[in-house]
Amino acid sequence: MARQELARFLRERRAALRPHELGLPAGLPRRTPGLRREEVAELAHMSVDYYTRLEQARGPRPSPRILDGLAQALRLAPAERSHLFRLAGTSAPPPATGAVRRVRPHVARMLRRLPDTGAIVTDATYGVVAWNPLAQALLGGDLATGAVNLARRRFLAEGPARESSSEEEFGHIVVARLRRAADRYPHDPRLAALLDRLQADSEEFRHLWETRPVHAPGHRTKVLDHPTAGRLRLNCDVLLVPDDDQEVVLITADPGSPSARTLSRLAAH
Incomplete structure (x- = not known):
């Protein structure tokens, strides 16, 4: 070196x-x-x-x-x-050509070990590539299709629009991550098609894209309107899977809060 x-x-x-x-x-x-x-x-x-x-x-x-x-x-x-x-004294692996959608077995096992925590894995394009039962109960049964993309859900209102606050903040987070993905995977056809659709159909997305937002994954709080459980105040914390450019999002509630009790009831079903 x-x-x-x-x-x-x-x-x-x-x-x-x-x-x-x-x-x-x-x-x-x-x-x-x-x-x-x-x-x-x-x-x-x-x-x-x-x-x-x-x-x-x-x-x-x-x-x-x-x-x-x-x-x-x-x-x-x-x-x-x-x-x-x-x-650095090491061989450079070839650059990735597209967002990785496979989920490493140990990551999938971790999700199953968190029955009282909602957990999803998203790829670099914000496609949901893995989830656990509580996350499905919170975010919608369409997760089971394996075709949910949180960027499309945020800007094109695809699927249940449950999040009722921090929407503006999440929009900036989505665009910042998609900009990083576009730099890293310039030849990914799935990503190119997603960006074309968002640019064509969302004025808000076009505006945010031009502002070039920057965001580091971390913690945020959101309010979610659940169709049967009502309004929930939730914490979202992100763990990185750097080798695959993926993020594990852990969804919890403050201990002892009404939202925490609701999560426990949802997890029990």
């Missing part, structure tokens, strides 16, 4: 980017051109401390997953991506 060369390469590529190119707000005046370290770390889904150590030539050998995240965050061309992997 060529630590000094890798550190120099990361610093140079970071300095070459401009915030507006990635949809980041300019914010306060910057002492130096380019992105801040914390911005690169957020885009690459890694800690600021780890990224800082890489730039200072004192970090451990980064894994292929970390390197792929950096390549995406720094908008590296294919040749630059290969060079990044060589500097």
Whole structure:
């Protein structure tokens, strides 16, 4: 591993980017051109401390997953991506050509072990590729078709429109993730068809797309109007499956709350 060369390469590529190119707000005046370290770390889904150590030539050998995240965050061309992997002393796997829809067995097993927590897995296009029974009870029986896409549900009102708050926030989250997917999978026909449909049929989506929102997966609270259980206040927390560019969304309620009791009743059926 060529630590000094890798550190120099990361610093140079970071300095070459401009915030507006990635949809980041300019914010306060910057002492130096380019992105801040914390911005690169957020885009690459890694800690600021780890990224800082890489730039200072004192970090451990980064894994292929970390390197792929950096390549995406720094908008590296294919040749630059290969060079990044060589500097880290590892072979670059071929870039993914499309969003991964298969779900790793251990992820599927985890969902089954969470009977009192709603859990779904979404791919990079916001297609729901796995779910557990409580999630189906919460989000609608059409999950069982295996064809539910949360981006279409959000912007085209496909399927039951149950979420009644945080809709604007979720719209920004969806567009930010789809923009990342478009950068990563420019030749994915399923993604291209989805984006064409959203651009054609949703003025709101077209507007948000132009604003280039940026969002890091994490925690949010939403209110959901359930057809039989009534209004529920729920917490959504995201776990990443980085190797497959997937997200596990865990849906819970505050302990002891009326919503938590309702979740327990739904889980028991």
